[in-house]
Amino acid sequence: MASFVVKAPPPAEGLAEDAPLSFDEKTMWRGNRVQAGDEVFLFAAEHHGGRGLYARGVAVAAARGAGIRVSLTVRRLAAIAARPLGRAELRAYRGDPWNGPGSTPGAELDHKLYRQATNKVAGISEAAAAFLRGFF
Numbered sequence: 001m002a003s004f005v006v007k008a009p010p011p012a013e014g015l016a017e018d019a020p021l022s023f024d025e026k027t028m029w030r031g032n033r034v035q036a037g038d039e040v041f042l043f044a045a046e047h048h049g050g051r052g053l054y055a056r057g058v059a060v061a062a063a064r065g066a067g068i069r070v071s072l073t074v075r076r077l078a079a080i081a082a083r084p085l086g087r088a089e090l091r092a093y094r095g096d097p098w099n100g101p102g103s104t105p106g107a108e109l110d111h112k113l114y115r116q117a118t119n120k121v122a123g124i125s126e127a128a129a130a131f132l133r134g135f136f
Contacts, residue, residue, distance in 0.1 A: 003039040003129035004031060005112065006072065008119045010044035010054070017079050021057070023072045023121070024065060029112050030123035032070060034062045040074045041132045043086070045119055052086020055079045056136050070121055078136040085135055087114050105131035 008023050021042070027034075034040070038059045044050020061073040090113070093106030105128040112122045124132075 001037060001039055002033065002035075003041070003124050003126065003132075004034050004059075004121055005041045005043060005109070005124055005132075006074070006121050007043040007045050007113050009048035010050040017076065020060060021055075021074045021076065023074070024069060025072070025119050025121050026068050027070050028068075028116075028120045028122045031121035032064065032068065033123060034059055034070060034072060034121055036061055038062075039129060040072070041124075041129070042074065042076075043113060046087050047117055048119075050086075052084060052089070053081045053132065053135055055081075056133070072121060081135040083135060085132075090114060103127075 006023055008025055036059050040057050040059050042055040043052050044054050055076045056078045057074040057076040060075050063071045065071050090106055090110035093104055093110045096104040096107035108128045
């Protein structure tokens with residue numbers, strides 16, 4: 001099972017916690033490899049009024065779209081992160097190496113999610129996934 005992050009607008013108010021979430025976003029950092037059964041961490045984009053990490057789930061459907069886009073449906077397994085993790089919290093990792101020996105999961109996430117402000121689906125390392133699991 002591979003792990004991915006999705007940065008997208010926050011879910012609609014009043015959406016049932018068990019309702020599947022659908023995304024149609026561009027892919028970066030091997031995000032085009034997402035498939036049903038993969039672990040997905042959901043980030044509500046700050047430039048859309050979100051506050052960062054809010055849920056963990058599993059991909060139930062994934063289809064390649066036009067160009068670098070993917071359509072993805074996610075079933076939430078755990079909603080509401082136990083503590084905040086967004087742009088402000090990941091800023092502390094900005095000077096750390098994000099790739100190679102000595103890299104930190106926080107630096108990888110900061111680079112992949114916030115180096116470019118766009119919404120996206122991105123692949124992450126097992127170390128970054130383990131780091132994110134600690135928030136639920």
